[in-house]
Amino acid sequence: MIRTNNQVKRIGESKMLSKTELARLAGVSPLTIDRIEKGKCCRLETQRKILLALGLKITQKIGCFNSNMPFSLSNLNPFRRSEGFVALDIGSSSIKMVEAISERNGYRLISLGMLPLPSTVIQNNLVMEKDVVAGTIENLIQSNGVKSKNVICSVPGRGVIIKKIQMPAQNEQELEANVEFEATNVIPEVLENVNLDYQILNLLGDGSQMEILLVAVNKYIVQRYTEAIQEAGTPFMKDIPMLG
Numbered sequence: 001m002i003r004t005n006n007q008v009k010r011i012g013e014s015k016m017l018s019k020t021e022l023a024r025l026a027g028v029s030p031l032t033i034d035r036i037e038k039g040k041c042c043r044l045e046t047q048r049k050i051l052l053a054l055g056l057k058i059t060q061k062i063g064c065f066n067s068n069m070p071f072s073l074s075n076l077n078p079f080r081r082s083e084g085f086v087a088l089d090i091g092s093s094s095i096k097m098v099e100a101i102s103e104r105n106g107y108r109l110i111s112l113g114m115l116p117l118p119s120t121v122i123q124n125n126l127v128m129e130k131d132v133v134a135g136t137i138e139n140l141i142q143s144n145g146v147k148s149k150n151v152i153c154s155v156p157g158r159g160v161i162i163k164k165i166q167m168p169a170q171n172e173q174e175l176e177a178n179v180e181f182e183a184t185n186v187i188p189e190v191l192e193n194v195n196l197d198y199q200i201l202n203l204l205g206d207g208s209q210m211e212i213l214l215v216a217v218n219k220y221i222v223q224r225y226t227e228a229i230q231e232a233g234t235p236f237m238k239d240i241p242m243l244g
Contacts, residue, residue, distance in 0.1 A: 006065045009037040011054050018197050019176065025053035030176050084110060084148040086141070086234070090133060090225065091156075092122045097140045099148050111144040125159035127224040134231035141232070151234045153225055161187055161194070161216040169203060169210050179212065187216045194218055 012022045019037070023030040026049040036042050036050070047065055051058060084101035094117055099110040115136050121129045140146070163186045167178065179198050184191060194216040202211040 006036065006039065008033070008050060008054075008064065011056075011064060015054065017054070018199075020197055021195070022050070022053055024195065026050045027053075034176065085150040085152060086146055086148050088137065088151060088153045088229070090122065090127070090153060090228075091117070093117055093119065095133070095136050095140060097137075097144065097146070099144065099146050101148075110148075111146060113140045113144045115140055125156045125221055127228050130224060130228040130231060133228040137229065137232035137234070141234070149234060151229055153229055155217050155221060155225065159217060159221045161189065161214075163187065163214045163216075164201070165212050165214060166204065167210050167212055169208050175200075175210075175212075179214070183214055183216070186214065189216060189218065191216075193220075195222055 008022075012019070017025070019033050020030050023033045026033070026046075028046060028049060032042070032046065033050075036046075042050075047061060048058065051061060051064060054064070056064060084099060087098045087100070089096040094114050096112075096114045098112045100107045101110055117136060118129075118132065121127070121132045127133050163183075165182055165186060167175070167182060170178065180191060180196065183196055183198075187194065187196070196214070196216045198215070199213045200210055201213050203209070204211055
């Protein structure tokens with residue numbers, strides 16, 4: 001099997017994309033992503049799908065799939081100094097917006113704003129009137145002179161299912177295959193209807209057990225928020241709010 005060096009794993013991590021999420025965005029299997037990250041060759045069509053899923057241009061193919069070429073993750077980081085980012089909190093009664101830029105010692109606030117939403121727009125964690133949400137986001141961006149194009153929008157906490165599980169210690173490839181089966185026992189939704197991700201938290205006891213955090217979000221909830229942000233004319237990322 002021919003192997004090549006590539007930057008898929010590093011770029012995905014810089015964009016806070018898990019292997020599962022990158023596979024979903026690219027329309028390929030997590031096993032395919034795993035093989036590519038380990039240096040196995042793939043078809044040009046698969047490379048194209050992965051480039052687009054990573055938010056890259058086709059012209060950046062060489063930098064992504066051939067590490068012998070000059071390459072810098074700073075050119076791909078959505079939080080890089082030259083562009084900054086916009087964080088949106090789309091709530092049931094208002095949309096809050098913060099624009100920030102990354103600097104050596106942290107982040108610098110550029111602008112902030114808030115506009116109200118009618119009570120009918122967001123109901124039960126769902127965007128019911130995406131045109132109104134998109135228009136409000138657009139107004140916030142224009143009225144505050146926002147220049148950043150990268151948007152982070154958190155999914156409402158009540159729309160997120162978070163569970164902790166324990167599993168026997170295993171390698172990443174085995175875990176990728178087994179965690180979905182375990183999730184069926186604790187996630188009260190059909191797995192085909194959710195975006196599922198996980199994070200290893202700790203090794204327990206003598207290291208024979210792993211504590212794993214499972215996170216699931218209904219695909220339709222994510223889709224409605226994503227569509228509203230895209231309709232406002234901005235690229236997007238998604239994030240899960242920090243829970244105390």
